[in-house]
Amino acid sequence: MLTPGTDVDYTYPKELKQEIEAIEPYILDVFWQTFSDSSSEAFLRRLIEFEKQKVRISRELYEREAWDLFISVFVGTDRIQHALWPVIAGIIDAKTLEPRWEALKPLVREYFSIVDDAVGWLLDKAGDEKAIFVMSDHGFGPLDRKFYVNRWLHDQGWLAFDERMARTQRTKALVKLLLKKILLRIPGLGKIATSKMTRPMKGRMKAYQFLDIIDWDKTTAYGVSNTEQGIYINLKGREPNGIIEPGEEYQRVCKQVADALKQVVDPQDGKSIVSHAYSRDELYSGPHAGESPDIIFFLRDGAYLADVKLHPKPFGPTSWTTGRGTHRLDGTFIAYGPNVKPQSGIRTSIADLVPCILYQLGMAIPDNLDGKLPLDVFDKEFVTANPPSYRTAESSEREGKQGDMDEDEQALVFERLKGLGYL
Numbered sequence: 380m381l382t383p384g385t386d387v388d389y390t391y392p393k394e395l396k397q398e399i400e401a402i403e404p405y406i407l408d409v410f411w412q413t414f415s416d417s418s419s420e421a422f423l424r425r426l427i428e429f430e431k432q433k434v435r436i437s438r439e440l441y442e443r444e445a446w447d448l449f450i451s452v453f454v455g456t457d458r459i460q461h462a463l464w465p466v467i468a469g470i471i472d473a474k475t476l477e478p479r480w481e482a483l484k485p486l487v488r489e490y491f492s493i494v495d496d497a498v499g500w501l502l503d504k505a506g507d508e509k510a511i512f513v514m515s516d517h518g519f520g521p522l523d524r525k526f527y528v529n530r531w532l533h534d535q536g537w538l539a540f541d542e543r544m545a546r547t548q549r550t551k552a553l554v555k556l557l558l559k560k561i562l563l564r565i566p567g568l569g570k571i572a573t574s575k576m577t578r579p580m581k582g583r584m585k586a587y588q589f590l591d592i593i594d595w596d597k598t599t600a601y602g603v604s605n606t607e608q609g610i611y612i613n614l615k616g617r618e619p620n621g622i623i624e625p626g627e628e629y630q631r632v633c634k635q636v637a638d639a640l641k642q643v644v645d646p647q648d649g650k651s652i653v654s655h656a657y658s659r660d661e662l663y664s665g666p667h668a669g670e671s672p673d674i675i676f677f678l679r680d681g682a683y684l685a686d687v688k689l690h691p692k693p694f695g696p697t698s699w700t701t702g703r704g705t706h707r708l709d710g711t712f713i714a715y716g717p718n719v720k721p722q723s724g725i726r727t728s729i730a731d732l733v734p735c736i737l738y739q740l741g742m743a744i745p746d747n748l749d750g751k752l753p754l755d756v757f758d759k760e761f762v763t764a765n766p767p768s769y770r771t772a773e774s775s776e777r778e779g780k781q782g783d784m785d786e787d788e789q790a791l792v793f794e795r796l797k798g799l800g801y802l
Contacts, residue, residue, distance in 0.1 A: 385400075406428065415699055437451045456491075469484065513714075523697065524695070526645075526652060610640075612629060659674075681706060718757050729750075738757075744767060
C-alpha cells in the first residue's frame with residue numbers, strides 16, 4: 380500500500396524482486412476504487428489473480444528456509460469486503476440477491492476458497508510441532524450511509540466557508556476525477572496522471588483543496604480525514620489561524636461539540652448515529668498523541684462513515700468508491716499449536732500479537748510495547764515451565780531509515796491513501 384510502484388525496490392533482499400519478476404509481473408495490490416459497479420467482475424478476476432500470485436510466492440519462500448517466523452498477509456480479504464460486502468452477506472445468509480450481485484457469488488466463493496486453501500496448506504506444513512497465529516487488523520460489516528461531518532459543523536455554525544466556491548470546487552473535482560480515470564486506462568499515462576494531478580501532502584492542513592476555502596477566522600471546529608473519524612478544534616498556537624484559546628475555552632468547546640454530535644439523528648430513520656464519542660486524552664497517549672483529532676467518534680458501530688467533503692447535505696448514500704462494507708472494532712484472533720490451550724472467547728488486542736509471538740519463540744519481551752502478553756492463550760503447564768521474560772528496551776525511537784521517495788512517488792502513495800480513506 381505504501382509502495383509507489385514496481386519500478387522501485389519493493390523487496391528485501393533486493394534480489395528477491397528480480398527472482399519474482401523473472402517468472403511474472405508482480406501485482407502490488409488491487410484497489411477497488413480503480414474499478415466501478417459496471418466492472419465489478421473484472422475487479423474480482425483481478426483480485427483472484429492477485430491472491431493466487433501471493434500464495435504461489437509465499438509457498439515458494441516457505442519451502443526455501445527452516446523459518447523461525449514466517450508471516451503471510453492476505454490483504455485481498457480487506458479489498459473484497461469493502462467493495463462487495465452485500466454479496467458476501469448474501470452468501471453467508473443464503474439470500475437471493477438482485478441479479479447484478481447474484482452473478483458475482485461464484486467468483487466471491489472462488490476468492491475465499493483460495494485464501495482457505497492457503498491457510499490449510501500452512502497448517503499442513505506446520506504440523507503438530509509449530510504454532511500458528513491468525514489475526515485480522517479489524518473486523519468487517521456493512522456500510523449503509525455517509526455523514527458529512529463538515530457540512531454538519533457548518534450547519535451548527537462552527538465551520539464557515541464560501542458556498543459558491545464549494546460548488547465550483549466540487550465541479551472541478553468531478554471533472555478531474557473523470558479525466559484521471561480516462562488517463563489511467565491509457566498505457567504509460569497512469570503514473571503521470573496520478574503524480575501530476577495529486578495535491579502534494581504537506582501536513583493535515585493541506586491535505587484537501589476544500590481546506591483552502593474555509594474561513595478560519597470564523598471556524599471553531601473541522602474534520603480533515605475520513606479515516607480519523609474525528610473533529611479538530613481550531614486551536615490557537617496549533618492551527619495556523621486558530622481562534623479557540625487553550626485551556627478552559629478549549630475544554631468547553633470540545634464538550635459542546637461532542638454533546639451536540641451525540642444528539643445527531645439521521646432523518647431517514649430518526650435514530651441516533653453516534654455509538655461512541657471520546658476526547659483525545661481518553662484514547663491516546665505518547666509523544667504523538669497531540670497529532671490526533673480532539674474528538675473521536677464511531678457512527679452506528681461502523682455502519683455509517685464520516686466524510687469530510689463539503690457536501691450540500693449532512694447525509695448521503697454510499698457508492699462503489701466509498702465501498703459497501705467497512706471496518707468494525709472487533710476482529711479475529713486464532714491460536715493453534717502444541718502449547719495453545721483449547722478454548723474460545725479470549726479477548727485480545729492487535730497489539731498483543733507481537734508479545735505473543737516473542738513468547739512462543741522464547742524471546743524476551745521489550746518493556747515498551749503497547750501490547751500485553753495474553754498468557755491465557757497458552758497451556759498452564761507450558762507457562763509454568765516457561766515463564767515469560769522481559770527486557771528493557773534500548774530506545775523507543777523508530778530505528779532504521781525509511782525509503783526515500785521523490786515527489787512523483789509521494790504523490791502516487793498519497794493518492795492511494797486518499798482513495799482508501801486513510802487521508
